[in-house]
Amino acid sequence: MSEFFDRHRPMLDAAVEALRAREFWTPFPEVPSGKIYGETAKEDGAAAFAALCGQPFSIPGHPEESRLGREESPFGLQLGITYPAASAPALIAASQGAADALAAARIEDRVGVCLEALVRLNRISFLIGNATMHTTGQAFAMAFQAGGPHAQDRGLEAVALAYAEMTRFAGTARWEKPQGKAQPIVLEKHWSVIPVGISLAIGCNTFPTWNSYSGLFASLAAGNPVIVKPHPAAILPLALTVRVLREVLAEAGLPANAVLLAVDQPGAEITKTLATDPAIRLIDYTGSGAFGDWLRSNAMALLFSEEAGVNTVTLAATDDFDGMCANLAFSLALYSGQMCTAPQNIYIPKGGIPTDQGHKTFDQVAQALAGAIDALLSDPARAAGICGAIANPATLERVAAARASGRIIRDSAPLGEGRTATPLLLALNDGDAACQQECFGPIAYLIAVEDADTGIARASDLARQKGAITAALYDTDEARISRAVAAFARAGVNLSINLTGNIFVNQSAAFSDFHVTGANPAGNASMTDTAFVASRFRRAMWRRPAAA
Amino acid sequence: MSEFFDRHRPMLDAAVEALRAREFWTPFPEVPSGKIYGETAKEDGAAAFAALCGQPFSIPGHPEESRLGREESPFGLQLGITYPAASAPALIAASQGAADALAAARIEDRVGVCLEALVRLNRISFLIGNATMHTTGQAFAMAFQAGGPHAQDRGLEAVALAYAEMTRFAGTARWEKPQGKAQPIVLEKHWSVIPVGISLAIGCNTFPTWNSYSGLFASLAAGNPVIVKPHPAAILPLALTVRVLREVLAEAGLPANAVLLAVDQPGAEITKTLATDPAIRLIDYTGSGAFGDWLRSNAMALLFSEEAGVNTVTLAATDDFDGMCANLAFSLALYSGQMCTAPQNIYIPKGGIPTDQGHKTFDQVAQALAGAIDALLSDPARAAGICGAIANPATLERVAAARASGRIIRDSAPLGEGRTATPLLLALNDGDAACQQECFGPIAYLIAVEDADTGIARASDLARQKGAITAALYDTDEARISRAVAAFARAGVNLSINLTGNIFVNQSAAFSDFHVTGANPAGNASMTDTAFVASRFRRAMWRRPAAA
Structure with a gap:
């Protein structure tokens, strides 16, 4: 089960070091070039997107009570894709069913799943780019970058910091307290990481993956099942993400339901029902300040938000x-x-x-x-x-x-x-x-x-x-x-x-720029600082007298 | 101004390493012995305590609209001490007046102040012990340990983790992004630590210093002015603490009002007025679940709590x-x-x-x-x-x-x-x-x-x-x-x-045991994990093209 972790360990170590140094670094090339992604990658991505349109989107084993989805491209195309949909209680029950196995997995196993999923998502960046373009209205080059490698960077950044934080303190210790001339007291101590509970990722219309990956991957790495609630106008990029994650989870022997898709339609959103369920303990939210206020007033969960502001x-x-x-x-x-x-x-x-x-x-x-x-x-x-x-x-x-x-x-x-x-x-x-x-x-x-x-x-x-x-x-x-x-x-x-040339105030680079400081009303979620990951898990100890 | 930091740097470094290793470590001896604290320390502490009784307690420069205080020892003594008291708005205004200078100080200056104050508090552990005994009802040996060195350990632990966290990522970086065959984009980036705002420490009757020091010292190290609100029955240990901190702040050229005492009396508590003021951004609270629920419903601040439980x-x-x-x-x-x-x-x-x-x-x-x-x-x-x-x-x-x-x-x-x-x-x-x-x-x-x-x-x-x-x-x-x-x-x-002998389930050792996991209703404040310190500050960046 630790094959994924071992395979991606060099990338993880480099990411942790990049976070410290804050210099330019990425393992996911932002140039949509056939030389990097494969000579036919562009055509393959376009064909894969075309093949999804007008069809039911398959997520094997996902809870399904109905099919929903009415995405329309801002460029005019009717996507015609339907997704498996289930009620909030059904999704929460499925999530709870996956919680114990996910919590019991080793840190390395969960982190390995996250890393492998990011690498697989990187490989389908052209498909993700098409999906992002036709749900957000971004032109293709930007949709490829922001929906693909730049989002993957943000996901990797969150996984790396969560991993660093979960392994920051010794997992076991021999605690030896002097007792003057008497024998010292010697205890053995053991700590385990305890996930907080189900995490809800509420996506936005304009950057469905870029704004969701940090919270999604940080929560999953820390052992929290995640329910991904896309904006009803931008489902496909997150549906692809959920499908990849579920595949990798299953290959790692972990429950696929540790990541679920919560699809709804405009006018019949299930966000409020999900967000106020006591089983939801973490919410990552990108959207309006008005709905952010509603969440603060009504949800019990710890909220990480990115809201409105005036730049x-x-x-x-x-x-x-x-x-x-x-x-x-x-x-x-x-x-x-x-x-x-x-x-x-x-x-x-x-x-x-x-x-x-x-x-x-x-x-x-x-x-x-x-x-x-x-x-x-x-x-x-x-x-x-x-x-x-x-x-x-x-x-x-x-x-x-x-x-x-x-x-x-x-x-x-x-x-x-x-x-x-x-x-x-x-x-x-x-x-x-x-x-x-x-x-x-x-x-x-x-x-x-x-x-x-x-x-x-x-x-x-x-x-x-x-x-x-x-x-x-x-x-x-x-x-x-x-x-x-x-x-x-x-x-x-x-x-x-004094920015001039090919660098712009709009740009926020993972591993270097903390996106959203958390220090004004534009949101409290800083992607990715330690506060963003450290509250997603807890530690429990057991201690006993050490064997002589 | 960095004299305090330089002086205590070895202790700080050792504390950071102890936090990682979770083995037994403390710089503050728990044995109330004259060989450690000075031959006359016991008598001096008792005399200092006696000299405080029946007198107005002096905190030079502290806001003072009236004098309050009616502490009675559970052992029968009327303490007869009055403290400078001011309304919630006056305290908040004084705290706001200190905020900018505290925020502008270097991390090392604030951390140095915290370390020096802890060392000075350690020196008066016998006085703190007497003060703790006669406000909490703890027998002297326990009052000395829990009110003195063990509380100081918890304070140092919080300062050390806050320091480690504030300096975890590079403070400056040269960010060089390749541009294919063109010249790379090169930015210089600079980050500064931004305090969150005024911090309120709500103390309890039974462990006024031990339960308050973690939040108090973590907030102060991160640049947040702190208003210390003792339980009306256990003011003296925290009044002594506030006085020492103000002395050290002033010696470091920082505003003494960065630490204030909020004294009130039973039946006329100002806790709710303080806690619901929008200027209060952080609350550390030890007490009943009922008041914890009230704070969650009514205060806007980020809350760290230790509440009731059944062990x-x-x-x-x-x-x-x-x-x-x-x-x-x-x-x-x-x-x-x-x-x-x-x-x-x-x-x-x-x-x-x-x-x-x-x-x-x-x-x-x-x-x-x-x-x-x-x-x-x-x-x-x-x-x-x-x-x-x-x-x-x-x-x-x-x-x-x-x-x-x-x-x-x-x-x-x-x-x-x-x-x-x-x-x-x-x-x-x-x-x-x-x-x-x-x-x-x-x-x-x-x-x-x-x-x-x-x-x-x-x-x-x-x-x-x-x-x-x-x-x-x-x-x-x-x-x-x-x-x-x-x-x-x-x-x-x-x-x-299977604890037997001289180690008990009640005992929680700083630098090793995380006190309160945060993972059940007994509270969310884990002393001291990263989540406890990482949300007490934010980072803001400025970036510009690097000089050629």
């Missing part, structure tokens, strides 16, 4: 005006602003900023940003490859409604194929209400503030009040940069400074 | 009948059963057990236990030194009421001095209601069960339902011992097997 950029000065505008244009356009890390509010001194091209007024900066977006999206194929499609029709309505909330600098427009929208840029005055909350989607506000320090203050205050996952700053004044570093740290936001 | 002993067989009875007699008599680790329910097969003295019937076992207690307490001075006094008058009422709940095997009786009660032993039948909940104090039930496996099942089931911190088993059948190990681990209870 900001503050423009103070730059020595690469074109590079700054191009970089921000990409950050705003990428997946049409539907990333939890996408910027929304851009604070610009009303008097403008100094740049390598001389002083630029507020309007000049605004026009340059609009122009950079136009240039980026001028080629239709490239535009489609960056913006992708809009996952949720409500986002289009939000864009339409937002047009009246400020002075339009750049209007949003559809692209060729599917449900699409390019970035809407609006100018506001400091204090305007529209930018004080998250407007999820391709909506950005350019806010005229008194000066750069005011922008930093507005951005960091808003992060503290409403939450934020990312912040960006462009500046050339090192003293002000230091003040900003302190202000954003106090607000619990990760800050990116 | 059990299961007697299956023994090859040292006298040793077993003597060991259990001590566990039942020690501090009159007022330890959170004291056994209450003793399950005995109704047909009796095999022993090295031949078969013993249920009644013979019961009488032998009663006889062992009588023998242990036959000398009045020794009895007083073991039983101490009863902290809370309600406990005496509970003992009186319990007399009707079963067949009396050994009656409780007062000792000479103060408010005292020796163990009450009652025989019950399996299924009787009296033993299904915690009866805090010197009350033990001997429960006749079908057989030893039934006893193990009853004991572990009750732990799962009502919570338990300790369990004990006496057995000679290795197969049954293995079954018991698994059953108690599943119930989340630490199990002690």
Whole structure:
């Protein structure tokens, strides 16, 4: 049973070391290349996806009371896939049935299952990429990366940290207490890892695997059965994940029901019923703050959440005006602003900023940003490859409604194929209400503030009040940069400074960036810090006098 | 400012290693000996305590709107000490005023303050011992150990683990991402530790320092100001602690108000007002399950708790009948059963057990236990030194009421001095209601069960339902011992097997035993596992392109 663990031990050890060093590392290549994934990988992935469409999705041995599933691709395709569905009590009973065997397995066996499953998921990254594309609206290249290798990185990171934590302290000890001139007291002590209970992973529409893998794999490694509850519009990527995990569990002699899929449909969600069942002891949740509040008020389980926030950029000065505008244009356009890390509010001194091209007024900066977006999206194929499609029709309505909330600098427009929208840029005055909350989607506000320090203050205050996952700053004044570093740290936001070229504020790299600090209302789940894994298990001891 | 850290670095390093190895280790000797603590330490401690009585207790610079304090020793003395008291809003404002400077301090500076304070507290262990004795009712030797060195051990353990956790990942990194044939992307990244917010430590009457130090020191090391809210009957040990901490903070150039004392009086407690203030982000609580439930329902803060439970002993067989009875007699008599680790329910097969003295019937076992207690307490001075006094008058009422709940095997009786009660032993039948909940104090039930496996099942089931911190088993059948190990681990209870001689189920040693597993209703605060420290801080990053 420890074959999987032994096979992947070098990868595990490297992951644990990478977590410590926080340098760049990944075993899962992000380039969707045939040279890496096999010459026919691209075609094979597309064919495998096509073969799933219009068919019942098979998960051998999974509880099944009915078949549900009505996924529609934001690019227009009806997936026509149905999944085995069961009631919350049936799923919990099946999960409980798997709990004892999973808890009794050795740490190495569970960790080995997780590692093998991640490697197998990596191999089907092209299929996962297609599944992610047609459920989230991400363009293929992004869907491959975020749904495949980057999600696998996050899963591996969680497994590695859970493993490090479960083995952090000695598992046995000889405890010898001196008694002066008398014989010492000698006890032998033994500790075992005790799982907490059933874990519920509530997935989101936009990043079904990337946002779910950390909690799913951390809980499973620690011995907790996991019920995976996908967003009803983005089931397939997680259904594939569940199927792979169940296969590996069974091969390892562990109960496949240690991982279950909880499928439901819009208007008949079973999330609340599951989340409030006393058997559910851990919840990983990505979604709205409103439902996060509901979970905090109604669920007994320990909650790890990623919720809404308002990400900001503050423009103070730059020595690469074109590079700054191009970089921000990409950050705003990428997946049409539907990333939890996408910027929304851009604070610009009303008097403008100094740049390598001389002083630029507020309007000049605004026009340059609009122009950079136009240039980026001028080629239709490239535009489609960056913006992708809009996952949720409500986002289009939000864009339409937002047009009246400020002075339009750049209007949003559809692209060729599917449900699409390019970035809407609006100018506001400091204090305007529209930018004080998250407007999820391709909506950005350019806010005229008194000066750069005011922008930093507005951005960091808003992060503290409403939450934020990312912040960006462009500046050339090192003293002000230091003040900003302190202000954003106090607000619990990760800050990116002067990014230009092929690295963007939206990007959060596993093994290096802690995604979500946990220190503001955007969520308490930091992927992956120790707090994220350490509460998923407990230790119980037995001790007795040591044999002489 | 790092002088304290440098001075105590060897102790810190040794503590971190001891935590990993879980072997016996302590820098704070538990023996109240003049050879260790100074020839006049005993007299000096008694004199210092006497000098405090009848006086206003001075905490320089502490918020003070009034003076409160009406402590009465369970041994009869009126302490007559008043403490500076302030309203909850005033305390929170003072705490907030200290927060930024504490957060801005280096990890090493805060950890250094904690280490120096623990060493200074160790030096006044005789004073702490007297203060603990006359607020808790513990006999002096126990008050010295549990209130002094053992509590200091728990504090050091928490500081060491918090330090290890805060420095676990690199604080800076050069992140270099390959870009094929193009130049790599190179970012410099920097992380800082962000405290969570104000921490509230709610102390208990029976172990004011031992149960409070872990949370207090872990929070402070992580940069969170701490408001220490003692039980109104046991203020002095924590007031001394707060004073020492404030002195050391001030010497380190940090705000003394980073540690505050929240004094109140019975009937006018400010605990609820403090606990529900949104500024309070962490609560460490030791006390009843009822108030624990109230905190869970009403406080927004992250809660670490130690609550009620029913600790059990299961007697299956023994090859040292006298040793077993003597060991259990001590566990039942020690501090009159007022330890959170004291056994209450003793399950005995109704047909009796095999022993090295031949078969013993249920009644013979019961009488032998009663006889062992009588023998242990036959000398009045020794009895007083073991039983101490009863902290809370309600406990005496509970003992009186319990007399009707079963067949009396050994009656409780007062000792000479103060408010005292020796163990009450009652025989019950399996299924009787009296033993299904915690009866805090010197009350033990001997429960006749079908057989030893039934006893193990009853004991572990009750732990799962009502919570338990300790369990004990006496057995000679290795197969049954293995079954018991698994059953108690599943119930989340630490199990002690076949203890005889000078080691008792009640004892929980820092650096080795995790006190409270967190895996049953007796509490979620495991002292000290990683989950206990890792949620007390967060990390924020800033990153920028690396200089060429």
